[in-house]
Amino acid sequence: MSASGSSYSDRFRVLIRSLTGISLPQSKVVMIEQRLRRRVMAFDLPDTEAYLEQLLDGQGMEEELRIVIDLITTNTTSFFRESEHFDFLAREALPQRLAAAKGTRRPRFKLWSAAASEGAEAFTSAMVLAEAQRRGLQFDFAVLGTDISQRMLERGAEAVYAADQLSTVPPDLVKRYFMSSRHPSVAGKVRVVPELRRHVRFRHLNLMDETYPVDRDVDLIFLRNILIYFDQGDQERVVQRLASHVATGGYLVVGHAESMVVRLAGLKQIRPTIFQKV
Template sequence: MNSRNFARLTQYLYDTIGIRLPDTKKTMLEGRLRRRLQTIGLDTLDGYIDHLFCGGHLATETPLLINAITVNKTDFFREPGHFDYLVETALSSLAAQGVRKVRAWSAACSTGPEPYTLAMVLDDHARRCGGPDYAILATDIDTEVLATARAGIYPIEMLDPVPAAMRRAYVRVPSDPDRREARIAPELRSAIGFARLNLMDDAYPVGEPMHLIFCRNVLIYFDKPTQKKVVSQLIEHLSPNGYLFLGHAESVHGMDLPIEAVSSTVFQRTGVARGCRQVAASALQAV
């Protein structure tokens, strides 16, 4: 890919999904696009740029381009301290506020381990402590990982971090020992709504304010202005005294936001910034 086309593509990606790719990432980007080229029968990356921008395929090709280049590393019970805080502190605080149904949002859910972990923790807490009920929204920009998440089928070894009692309660293992995969229990799958959402959009159509928002290990791919824009919009959809969970490598230091740190990369909303913009949930693109 020549330098002009690389610059054009990376600027488009920055404008669309907020990820800035420097010249040092050129080889990585080219490698991730090779399979896409093979799929659509193109020989060169420069030909792909023409296909994208000059061939009238921009609208239909953009989601597939995003699928090809996004990183989707995820695990069950990743950063377990967050879930300890959720059970030991956050849920008790929400119950004391009179919350009877916890609304949670996994804002970059990838293939699904994060929202399913949330569902396990919330359901287990409800069983042991008598409530509250819960509903989870799980969104991502990548349509392929959303399809995987909705199916809820994973290699058995990927479920190793799930505590044994929760595996017994929430994971369905096939009777055939040669099938090295398992499926999340239907009652958890039905508690989660999956939809496509781009965090770079000007509005997030997620409906009512959320008590819990998990947006972890996403901000690290954005520059500071984009980080502040995204976090500010997430806060607008956080209920008063609701909780925002970020990745352990992420920081909002110096952003002057209406949240305060209450634990390691856990923040609580302290005031109403500009009001929660209500947008009909039906506007989300379900998968």
């Protein structure tokens, strides 16, 4: 880092915060700078500070900002992560929401994975819902996955994963919902079957935006392992905005490290990490 490192890193943190809401701790700035080094070289610039100048200048840098967002976001995810949430979906949320929709000829269950990363949460939800249909429940479902990272959204839409990412998926579900090919170009890869993919859409959405172009009668929103990156004010605003998209009687589910964050009149805590809109 250059002599004016601290002011540079402060400006960098402000830029990231304004773009993503992510509060980068000082300790992470060095790591991020290392990740950005390749971009500095790509532009043939002397150092990260010069690169940042260019970014802040903004002219024609939209694509570059997207790359920076991809580089700084933590996209860790997995199928059936925090699996009790999917038990809750199958055993409680779905039957209760369908009971509430009694009288509708074929109710439609809407689920939103609001920090979807590459789609494992969205496709796990879709598998759980498809399994409920197989058991004879009469309903349709739609899963929306949103994220700030275009790269992750592209992966989600492609729905191709490394075969070893399926270690947490029960074998019968692997058989039913993933396909592989003998073609050498896709060795070690699997793809979600089209019958499941057709229920799942991915769309770009920044949770820091003032409004979200999403339906306001969502049955269950997953907002997991994302609030931890935001400061308290942003956490509260994001929860409030998302809550306004949950149907009355529907659910907001956060990650295990995040339950303390949700304190909102109108959301009743029914498990440490699960909140119901009343």
